[in-house]
Structures are given as C-alpha cells and as structure tokens.
Amino acid sequence: MSPEVLILGAGMIGTCAALQLARRGLRVALLDRREPGRETSYGNAGLVQREAVQPYPFPRDAQALGDAAFGRTPAVHWQAGALPALLAPLARYWWHSAPQRHARISAAWSALIAHSQTAHADLIAEAGAGDLIRPGGYLQVFRSAPALAQAAAKAQSLASAHGLEHQVLDARRLQALEPALHPGPAGAVHWQQPWAVRDPGALVQRYARRLERLGAPLLRGDAMTLEPWGEGWRVHADEAGWVHAPRVVIALGPWSAALTRRLGYRLPLFVKRGYHLHHRGPATGPGLRLPVLDAECGYVLAPMAAGLRLTTGAEFAPLDSPPTPVQLARASACARELIELGEPLEAEPWLGNRPCSADMLPFIGEAPRHPGLWFDFGHGHQGFTLGPVSGTLLADLMTGAPPLVDPRPYAPARI
Template sequence: MDDVIIVGAGIVGVSTAIHLLRRGRGVTLIDRQAPGRETSFGNAGIIQREGVRPHAFPRDLAMLMQVGLHLSTAARYEPLALPRLAPALLRYWWASSPESYKRVVQSYAPLIARSIIAHKDLMDQAGPDAEALVSKSGWFLAFRSDEGLKKEAAKARADKEQFGISHEVVEWPELKRIEPDLKGGLAGAVHWTDPWTVRDPGALVGEYFKLFEKLGGTFVSGAVTALEQDGDGWAAVVDGTRHSGKEAVIALGPWAPDVLDRLGYRLPLFVKRGYHMHYGTEGGAKLNNLLLDAEVGYVIAPMARGIRLTTGAEFAMRDAAPTPIQLGKAEAAARQLFPIGERLDPEPWKGARPCTPDMMPIIGKAPKHRGLWAGIGHAHHGFTLGPATGELLAQAMTGEATAIDIKPFGMERFL
C-alpha cells in the first residue's frame, strides 16, 4: 500500500504526485491514458501569469445576442444541452456580477501569482528538455479595432497597478515589425510580457512525468472503475485489481463527476469544450509569438507540430459528438490575418475544460470523507495552475502551511 493514490495523470495529478514524492510520500498515479494526453494536451500552451481575471459570463446585451444567435466565434452552445447546463450556468452568471466577480478576482489573483513560480520549480528539477519547450517572451492580445485596443490597454494599466503585471501596448507598425508575416487588419496588441508559452504542452507534462518516475513514483495504466473506502484508507479498482493507499486525490478534470457523484458529491460542475488543429504555412511564413484575436475569439500559436489554432468555448455535454462550426469560423478569421496553410491533423482535437460556477478551482479536502482530496475545476487555466495546485495540495496533505490561503477554493462552498 502506497501512502497516496492519485486518480488522473494530467498536469494537476502529475504535479501533485511530484510534490508528495518530494515530501517523502509514496505515490501511485493512475490514468487510462498516457500522462498529459487529455485536457493537458490540447490547449494554447500559455502559463498565464497575467490571468488574474478568470473568464466571466458575458453580461452585456450585444455579446449575449451574438452567442444566442450563434454569431460568435468565441462562444457557442448546443441547444439540446441547455436544460442540463442551465442550473450551473445561472450560478455562473450570478458569480459574474460586478460585486461577486470582484471578490472572485481577489481570491484568484494570489493563486495565479504562483503559476510561473511553481512551473519553474518543476522545470528546474525536470531538466533542460523541459526548459527547451518554453519561451519567456510573453504573448500578444491583438485587436482589430482602435476602440478595443484602447479599452484593453486601460484594463492592463489597472492590472499593472493592482497586481504588478507587466505589459506593453504595441501599435500596428511595431506589431508588424515583430510579426512580419501578419497580413494586416489589426490595430495593435497588448503584449503581456510576464507569461511564458510552451510549444508542446503535452510534452512538458511528459517531462514532468519523467521527474515523477525518477523520484520513485508508480504509474498504473487503466481506467478506474471504482474508488472506495478501504478500512482507514482508499482503494482504486483498475481492470479488476485493487490499488490501495492511505489517502486518495481526485485529479480527473472533466471526468471528476464520474467518481465524485458516486461518493455523494454532486457538485455544480460543467464543461466548456474546445478544439484545436495544426496547420502549415504558405510561402514559408513564420509566426514568432502566440497571438489571440481578441474580438473574434481564437488563438494561433507556433507549436512543435505547426501553427496550432485553438477555439473559444463550446457549451455542450462532455461526451457529445464534436461539431466543426467554431473551428471553421476561427480558421476563416485566422486566414485573414496570417497565411496559415493546409491542415496537418486528420481530425480536430476535442477536449473539455472542467469548470465551476464561480470560476475558481476546487483545491483541498473533500469534507465528507477522511483522506480524500481533490484538485479539479480549473477551467481555462488548468495548464497554468497545475503545478501550483499540486504544490498546495501536497502542503495541505502533509500538514505544512500552504503558500497561499486555500480556503476560498474549498469544495464545501458548493455543498
């Protein structure tokens, strides 16, 4: 029996395992996939130090009309899913009111502040192959209109004053110098200079997993069909075999309800689905930095496999069939700005971002059971916050003072 079994080998599970191993705990990590091949694999690859303001539910009428009429590229919904999603979305809308959102940001900002610190800690131990995947030149939040750029620049100045986040406002001539192959159509961009970007997010999780193995962790490949209390501890059943530990951590991202519901934790979780596709370029064009087309709602990023285009949010059931609509709209918009070429993947990648109605993750002890912990619900910032969440969970589980207060992220707020 190991000290801890961790269910889920995405960036949260792997990071938690490393931090526990470094504190002398024995760890068994379980997943049906290779580490980092699910939600941690299909993202824009930003360690979003600037992301102190989580994605709020839109409250302006124009945006709501765009989404409602399926005119938006940044967000869309599946009508048949709305009855099941409605209760969580209503709470999401309420938490996005100005006063509630202000409180969310106050709690969320210290967690985001740990993002690069915690990633750097793991990279330093993982070695040069992890470091080689990272660019520290920030990313560009680009705008097609002067009005949009001016509004975002004002927000960026406020975030610099309140949270110390660095940025530069780049007008079109300077942005064109930085990215010579952009076609045009942009007023400029806010260059967030503090974040790091990663050219292969799944590969970085793989490097962290190598560190996990080096530290003596055990990996079990297979689907967990049951997680049960086992005397004073816990047992995960995988292919008919029981794997026991004194404590258990659920780090299953969008699949967490499959386990938590059976244990009596019916949390108001929902998913925002997203897609990505890799492209070649025309005429040897090169994209030097990640760029988010803010007024349309997609990202293009230079990745190991090519130019990765990632879509906005799709409100649908987790396991529903994929839809090509958002990717098609985003691709058409991206071709206006940059000479992307042929698709390089046989099919778009589809994943699900695990979300909570108040936009904050669940980090800490499950209140109804002894020895059960969770690190879930990171929405758009799972890749950013995985190592920080792992650090905080390991500190709480071993009785250390946590690097920040984790009470705002407690599961009991939903029970």
C-alpha cells in the first residue's frame, strides 16, 4: 500500500479531508482506531449550521460571566478540578473574545461557513445520503419577550450582513409550527436554511463508503504510532502493518493535541464536553418537527432516527475525566418545561468533546516545523457543519490549487 496522503482520524473532519483529496485523484488512506464517525461526529446535534456565522465567544459581560461562573445557566458547567489545567487556554480564549478581535475572527470563520452547506450538498449527492437530511431549518426558542426581542434584532443584523434566511415567530406562530411544544415561550427565531441530520454518525459512514468506492482503504490502527520515516511518515495499521506516505494529515478532533504535543507543538487547544440522551418524545400527537435550541437554557432537542436527542451545552473538564450527571439533569429539567420528553431510551448518556482552540478558529494547513505534516482540527461547536469545506480548503492547499477562501487565518503557524 503506498498512499500519497495518510489521514489520521475518521470523524467528519478526517473523512471529508480524505474524500476531498480522493475526489481530486490523490491516492489516500484513512486510519482510525474505530469505525468512521463513532466519536464526536456521532453524538452531536446533527445541525448543518449555515447561520452559525460567529463562533461562540467566551462571555465578557458581567451578567453572562456570573451566570457561567456560578452555575446559574445549564448551558455551562465547570469541573472545579479542571480549572488549573484550563487556565492558560481559557485566558487566551477570553482575550480573543474581546469584541473587536471576535469580529475579525468571525469574518474568517464566516468565510468557511458560507461554503459549508454547498460543500455538504456535493458530498451528500455523491454519497447517496439525501435520506438522512431534513431541510427546514431549526428554531431558537426564547422564553422571555425581552430575550426574543434582543435575539430578533441580532438575527436581523446577521441575516442582512450574511444573506441568511430567517423569520421571527411570536408565541402563536411558534405553537402553530410546533404543536408538540407546551405553551409558554415568548417565541422563536426560525433559521430556515440549516439542515438537520437524522443520524450524524451515519452521514460520516456514507461519506466513508463513498471514499472506499473511490478506491481508498479504511485502516484500523493507533495514530499515536506516527513517526517520521525517510522523506515522509509512517503509522502502524492493525492489519496492513506499517503504512508509509510522504504526507500525513492529523484530523483526530479532540485527540489531536496529544499527538501534536508529542511532535513538539504546544497549541492552545481544549475541549468543551457535551452529553446526549435520547427520549421517546410525546406519547400522543405530533412529535417535534424541527430541532429546537432552548436559547436561555443552552441545550438542543433534535428529532433523530434514534429518538428525541437532547444535547447539552459546554462542560469544561479534562478530556478523559469521568462523566458528571449535573448538566444533563439540569437541561432535562428545563426541557420538560418545553415538551413532553417521555422516558429516556438509554441507561447512560453519551459523552463527547468539542475540539476547541483559543482563537476559535480551526487549524488547517501545513505544520510549521515538519514538512509533509498537515493539520485539520479544532472546529469547535461546528465541526459537523465544516467537515466538507474544511476538506476542500485542505485539498486546495495540498494540491496547490487556488484556495477557496483566504487560508491565512487558519494557518498552523499563526500561534
């Protein structure tokens, strides 16, 4: 086996990187310790978020900071023991979140987001995955009238700046659109372009099957065996033994930091953990049609093939520390005010890790000190959305094609 490029990590990001390179005729191999799409890209809320034109900043105003610090919102949870290790990257996250810096970062971020849906559409068509996609957008539901008014003003300004389609629904129109919701919320912002994916892990698997049809092998193995070899790199695959390639891409999502650190890169990466649990949903009447973000409580309810998936906001904790039940319990209590959740369908929640960087931008490009080593990780809250477009940019850079967007904000050498 002699791939020209070896991609490490078969989540949404690595699978799409491999696919975009293979579509341009490069010989690639994709390696993971598991089946494709079984980690973060499996358990997310399944939204392809055309409207997500700004990455989530660290809270800067006193009210939001206080809410996060003192646990007044289920959207954020801290494991106190995690704080010493997190202080350095979080301090940089806070610094990058100052309004002017966040505006500059958002300009770069939104350039990628603008192509995210069309890039998915191409791959969905080629992979025959249209049955997994539910068009129609999603709802940001607001409980109080002032919060709705503030969100409506912000939505209007983002919509005009970025060509986004949205509607503001009052309580009556929200109830008409989603009769499964209990009366009570003041209304919602309906973002109309995003797609909901019925089974996020299955979409990655369809992309991986498409990759195989293009002739690329899917290998099992441990990416931590990566080492320089001759003019290039090698990694050990369980069945195939040592696999060599002149170029390698690290796309290990939240695990990327472990490998890059071993290679001498101290990147400001951290994770925001998140949980999900499926519920049966309302016993009678219509179920939820569209995904709902309960904006003031910070969780998402997404109707999926496996049930009504409740996904939580951000938990700041080390990657491998044991799960804590706090955030999911609080989000579930909030959700029961909004809808008949029904009984849980699993005994234990799923736990995953959003791969985040201090400046809220992914690392896409060649590593500064190792020829042939490439990065594609750190896509934070929207990696499921960004996989195909991130792969396009990476493939542009690796093949010398004119880049789809200015690659400098994502360059690994920026930090």
